[in-house]
Amino acid sequence: MGLLYCGGSNAGTPKSGGIVRREDTYPLTRHQAQLLLFVSPASKRLELLCNPQLFSAICELSQEDLVVVKHKKGHLPGLVKNLMQIGRKENKDDLHMLGFEVEFVDNDHNLSSKKPAPLPLFSAVDIIQVVPSYSTPLGLHWKDGQYGSLNRKAVTRINSMPNIGSRARQVRENPAEQSVIQSQSSSTAHVPLEVGSLVEVVSNSGITVYGVVRWLGVPGGKTDDWAGIELDYEVNGCSDGKYRSQRYFTCKGNRALFVPVTKCSPDSRFVCSSTGRETTKPTETPAVPPFEDSEEDAPPIPESEALSLLVGRMKGIQGHINSCYLDATLFSLFSSSVTLDNICQKPADTEQTINCCLRKILNRLRRQGFVPAESVMNFRKQLGCDTFRTEEKDPEEFITVLFQKVLCVEPLLKLRSRGETSQGAYTFQIFLEKEQMGQLPTVQQLLDTSCLSGDLKFEETPSCLMVQMPRFGNKYKMFSHIIPSTELDITDLLYNSPRECFICGHLAEHECLQCLPDRKLQPGRIKQYCTTCNTQVHAHQSRRGHSPKALAVPADVTSDTPVPRHMMQLFAVLCIQTSHYVSFVKYGPDPHSWLFFDSMADRCGDDQCGYNIPEIRACPELGDFLSQPEEELAQANPSQAPELVRRLLCDSYMFLYQNPAKPLSKPSQES
Numbered sequence: 083m084g085l086l087y088c089g090g091s092n093a094g095t096p097k098s099g100g101i102v103r104r105e106d107t108y109p110l111t112r113h114q115a116q117l118l119l120f121v122s123p124a125s126k127r128l129e130l131l132c133n134p135q136l137f138s139a140i141c142e143l144s145q146e147d148l149v150v151v152k153h154k155k156g157h158l159p160g161l162v163k164n165l166m167q168i169g170r171k172e173n174k175d176d177l178h179m180l181g182f183e184v185e186f187v188d189n190d191h192n193l194s195s196k197k198p199a200p201l202p203l204f205s206a207v208d209i210i211q212v213v214p215s216y217s218t219p220l221g222l223h224w225k226d227g228q229y230g231s232l233n234r235k236a237v238t239r240i241n242s243m244p245n246i247g248s249r250a251r252q253v254r255e256n257p258a259e260q261s262v263i264q265s266q267s268s269s270t271a272h273v274p275l276e277v278g279s280l281v282e283v284v285s286n287s288g289i290t291v292y293g294v295v296r297w298l299g300v301p302g303g304k305t306d307d308w309a310g311i312e313l314d315y316e317v318n319g320c321s322d323g324k325y326r327s328q329r330y331f332t333c334k335g336n337r338a339l340f341v342p343v344t345k346c347s348p349d350s351r352f353v354c355s356s357t358g359r360e361t362t363k364p365t366e367t368p369a370v371p372p373f374e375d376s377e378e379d380a381p382p383i384p385e386s387e388a389l390s391l392l393v394g395r396m397k398g399i400q401g402h403i404n405s406c407y408l409d410a411t412l413f414s415l416f417s418s419s420v421t422l423d424n425i426c427q428k429p430a431d432t433e434q435t436i437n438c439c440l441r442k443i444l445n446r447l448r449r450q451g452f453v454p455a456e457s458v459m460n461f462r463k464q465l466g467c468d469t470f471r472t473e474e475k476d477p478e479e480f481i482t483v484l485f486q487k488v489l490c491v492e493p494l495l496k497l498r499s500r501g502e503t504s505q506g507a508y509t510f511q512i513f514l515e516k517e518q519m520g521q522l523p524t525v526q527q528l529l530d531t532s533c534l535s536g537d538l539k540f541e542e543t544p545s546c547l548m549v550q551m552p553r554f555g556n557k558y559k560m561f562s563h564i565i566p567s568t569e570l571d572i573t574d575l576l577y578n579s580p581r582e583c584f585i586c587g588h589l590a591e592h593e594c595l596q597c598l599p600d601r602k603l604q605p606g607r608i609k610q611y612c613t614t615c616n617t618q619v620h621a622h623q624s625r626r627g628h629s630p631k632a633l634a635v636p637a638d639v640t641s642d643t644p645v646p647r648h649m650m651q652l653f654a655v656l657c658i659q660t661s662h663y664v665s666f667v668k669y670g671p672d673p674h675s676w677l678f679f680d681s682m683a684d685r686c687g688d689d690q691c692g693y694n695i696p697e698i699r700a701c702p703e704l705g706d707f708l709s710q711p712e713e714e715l716a717q718a719n720p721s722q723a724p725e726l727v728r729r730l731l732c733d734s735y736m737f738l739y740q741n742p743a744k745p746l747s748k749p750s751q752e753s
Contacts, residue, residue, distance in 0.1 A: 113180070114141055117206040120168060120179035126207045132450055135396050135686065135695065139212040143182065150211035151184055151204050156315050157211075160184040166203055181205050277725045280349035281311060283341055291317060292349055293339065296331040297725050307343045310724075323703065323724075331724045332674075332702045379441065380448035382418050385670025389700060391451040392417075392669075392677060397698040399447065401681030402455035404474045408462065409681035409696070410665040411477045411484075414654035414738055416444050418669040421545055421653075421740035436464040436488055455694070477656050477663065477736055478509045478550055494548075496541040498577045504541050509548040509736070516560050518599060522716060525549060525737050526567040530575070530608045534595045539577035543648045547572075547739040563720045563731040568708050570650040570739050574608040578634045582645040584608075585615040589639060592616040594630040650739035657733035666704065666730055674705035678726050701726050 108131070110118070117140065118127045130137050143149070147162045163185045167178035183201045275281065279295045297310030303326060313320065316336035323331040325340045383391060392398065399409040415422050439461040446453045462471045465483055469475070485491045485508050493506025512532045519527060529549060533539065547570065553559035574581050581590040584603070590610035597609035597619070610633065611619060620628055655666040664680045683697035703724040710718070720731045 111141075112177070116167075116177055116180040117141065119177060120181045120205045121207045122205075130207050132452055133394060133396050136209075136212065137206070140206045140209050143212065147212065148187075149182075149184065149209050151208050152210055153202075158186055158314075160186040163201060182209070275309060275343060275346055279346075281309070281346040282349050283311065283339065283345050283347075291339065293337075295346070296323070296333065296338075298343070299330070299721060299723075299725070299728070301325050301330070301340065302328055302719070302722055308340055309343050309346050311339045311341070311346070313337045313339055328722060329703060329706045329724070330722070332706065380445045382416070382420050382423050383448050383669065385418075385672065385675055388418065388669040388675070388677065392698045393700050395684070395695055395697045397451050398679045398696040399443070399453045399458060399681050400455040400696045401694045402459060403472060405455070405458060405462065406663040406681050407475045407477050408470075408480055409458065410656055410663040410679065411480055412443065412458075413447070413679050413681075414656060414665045414667055417447060417667055419653050419740055421742060436461065439464060440488060452696075474661060478511075478548075481548065482508050494546050495544050498539050498541050499537050509550050511550045512552045514552065519561070520716075521561075522563055522565055522718070522720075523561060524565045524567045524712075524715070526570055527607075528552070528564070529570065529572075531598060533575050534593075534598060534608060538575075540572060540575050541577050543572065543576065543741055544650075545741050547650050547741075549737045549739070551734055551736065553735065564734050565715050565718070565731065566652060566655060566708060566734070566737060568652045570652075571647055572650060573645065573648045574610060576648060578636065579648075580636055580639045580643065580645050581610050581633065583612040583615050584610055585619065586612060588612045588642060589635065589645075591633055591635055592630040593633055594620075594625075594628050596628040597625065597630075600625070650741055652737060653740050654738040655730055655734055656736040656738070657730060658735045659729070659733045663735070664729075664733075666701065666726075672705070673709050674702035676701040676704040699726070703727055704730065 114137075118130070121127045121130060143162050143165075145162055145164070148159060149162060150157050150159050161184065162182055164183035166181045166183055168181060169176070169178050181203045182205075184204055185201050275295055275298065277295055277298060280292070281295055282290050282292045284290050291313055293311040293313040295309050296312045298307065300306065301308050310323070310325070310330045312323075312331070312333040316334070317339065318336060320336045321338045321340075322335045323329055323333050323338045325338075330340075331338070399413055401409050439457070443453050443457055443461060446457065459471070465471075465480075466487060470480070470483075485494065493508055495507045495510060496504045497507060497510075498504045510529070510532075512528050514528065514532045514535050518531050518535070528551070549570075551559070551564060552561070573579070582588065583590045584607070589612060591613050593608070593610045594616075597603055598607070600609070603609060603619075609619075611630070616630055619625060620630065653668050657664050657666070662682065664678065667677045667679060669675050669677055678699045678701045679696070681696045682694040684695040686692050686695060704727050707718075707723060707727045708715075720728055723731060
């Protein structure tokens with residue numbers, strides 16, 4: 083029982099007699115509470131708490147720290163000048179709300195205020211990036227003084243000590259030192275760039291523009307490395323991510339600039355200008371908002387909420403000790419897929435501890451958008467083998483244990499070889515000879531060829547089909563690039579199911595493996611024929627040596643009966659690069675609704691006392707790429723594709739497909 087501080091017009095004034103359950107509370111320092119009180123609405127406070135790394139950095143801001151804030155003109159850099167308290171403290175229990183006074187920095191690296199006008203005031207949620215100053219942190223201290231009003235509330239300035247740490251003022255007062263800084267800045271221009279680097283580009287007319295590198299590579303018609311930059315603001319003549327009609331990334335119009343890499347320099351607004359006097363702080367795992375699991379399971383994240391809930395740093399599932407294979411698999415299977423959703427919902431009286439751990443992971447992901455590493459480690463400890471807790475694994479091994487031992491689900495696939503009984507499996511491994519395929523195969527071509535080469539058929543249309551590419555970990559891959567098939571047509575891979583003639587469309591009665599690579603008959607497509615077309619096709623001298631096989635035709639199907647197509651939809655892709663797994667997930671029906679997830683995108687601190695930073699990024703450029711006609715995809719140059727698209731094409735390990743018309747049934751209580 084205690085005092086409750088609410089938002090709105092009475093923010094900072096407590097109500098008495100509030101009673102809450104202890105498990106519904108989350109400890110805050112007085113400073114954190116005052117910063118959150120100035121954030122409105124309450125949902126924004128929770129959003130800030132769900133990004134513990136950023137909130138922790140905001141709480142530790144010092145004067146002259148560089149930040150990026152949301153402004154009506156866009157995302158602007160500025161210097162923190164003062165900490166402001168808002169509201170009058172009439173009683174001892176009252177809390178002042180706290181905000182930040184920020185002074186913007188213009189393109190000439192000068193403070194942009196030309197006259198002593200009131201500086202804009204920002205709440206903690208307005209700060210989207212923190213770049214700590216490299217001068218000695220001075221801390222924010224109280225200083226008396228009135229600052230006018232804000233919504234009729236008193237605003238008091240909390241200033242810091244004299245500005246001895248301000249590099250901006252030193253540059254203006256000491257021209258000699260300015261030349262030194264310019265020299266330092268020019269030397270940093272040789273720092274290797276990567277996607278996500280903050281850069282600046284000086285035009286021939288001397289105008290400097292700033293932005294973030296979104297793509298690196300060799301564009302069509304060029305021979306050297308170029309960078310695609312998303313600018314901080316619109317510039318006439320720029321694009322939305324296209325260069326010479328080819329899309330390399332996606333952004334707002336007039337913000338995409340393409341230049342040679344040699345024209346880029348690190349953004350001098352964010353370059354460290356000290357001589358190494360950086361104050362180190364012990365690395366602590368950021369506080370994680372509390373989560374109380376309810377009896378009702380959270381549904382898959384809808385398309386309309388996915389971006390706001392998931393995109394950003396410290397989002398998704400936090401990686402820890404070789405867990406990337408498990409993190410990427412769980413996120414791919416259960417974040418947005420409706421087909422796979424209900425297999426986790428077992429009756430409460432039959433549910434084991436490991437099922438409860440899995441449900442809590444999924445509910446936390448779907449409600450908060452973030453799962454801490456501790457929650458996943460508890461799950462890993464119960465998988466039945468110590469190696470799941472400490473060693474690197476492949477997704478297919480985890481998938482088998484997950485569905486068979488944890489979820490108690492029958493094999494997802496029922497495969498039948500000619501003349502044999504059916505075999506169960508949870509994933510489908512592609513086996514074929516490299517010579518059977520072209521240089522840039524599609525998943526559809528790989529699946530068709532593998533099934534025909536192994537004389538395999540699906541007994542029924544699966545609810546979920548996970549296709550493993552012909553590669554083994556990070557050591558060997560048969561093809562340098564693979565084109566995703568957004569839909570898999572498995573009609574011709576179903577056992578004892580009617581199929582239509584490849585030539586005339588009538589009921590097929592024969593199938594020919596040797597015709598599969600025939601360049602005159604759409605290479606890579608399965609070839610089945612009616613009796614008439616089979617005779618005519620194999621009358622050609624190049625096909626006389628073929629051995630077509632008779633198909634089992636259902637007795638109740640006539641030769642002119644229309645054959646329905648059985649389609650599977652791509653909903654996720656697992657990729658591997660240098661022993662590290664990541665995933666791409668389609669979170670809705672819109673072609674551009676793609677996310678990229680990396681459970682260990684960055685790290686804070688060292689191996690002993692640090693922690694991994696998971697990140698989720700929107701990837702609409704993948705939708706642009708996959709929306710191209712099949713003929714254009716076959717001629718695509720992967721080296722010119724956007725960075726994330728190129729990564730998928732090169733590193734794909736397993737493609738996950740679902741049949742929306744056939745959701746997986748709930749496991750029986752007996753299982």
